[in-house]
Amino acid sequence: MLSTREQPHLLKIGYTRRPIADRVAEINRATGVAVPFGVRKLWIVKNPRAVEATVHALLGPYRLRDDREFFLMEFREARMIIDRCVGEMRARSIGDSPVAGAPGEKP
Numbered sequence: 039m040l041s042t043r044e045q046p047h048l049l050k051i052g053y054t055r056r057p058i059a060d061r062v063a064e065i066n067r068a069t070g071v072a073v074p075f076g077v078r079k080l081w082i083v084k085n086p087r088a089v090e091a092t093v094h095a096l097l098g099p100y101r102l103r104d105d106r107e108f109f110l111m112e113f114r115e116a117r118m119i120i121d122r123c124v125g126e127m128r129a130r131s132i133g134d135s136p137v138a139g140a141p142g143e144k145p
Contacts, residue, residue, distance in 0.1 A: 039116060040065070040075040049116055050075060051093060052107040053086035079117055081124050089127055093120050 040050040040062065054061040058077060066074040083089045094101070096119055100111040109116065 039079045041078050042073045042075055044073045047110055049109045050107055051109055053090045078113055083124060089124060093123055096123060
């Protein structure tokens, strides 16, 4: 989950199999990105496509555009929904790796 300091309620929520620093740098190099995004939270799961699809469905009412991974909502609410989703999927052995937070994040 990424956001900017200037727009903390605009969250980019998606998955990558590449190093997160590489993906964030790629996003921030885009022409239309005026203010750089930073990592707010990350989850490490075994089946990221399934987790992402489920999370995006749950967060559908907050989605800005159907063809983009941007959601307009409170970080805490998004984190709570995703934590619960990942936990439930882990319990069903779909995405069963531990949840990991962004460096320095308090639980």
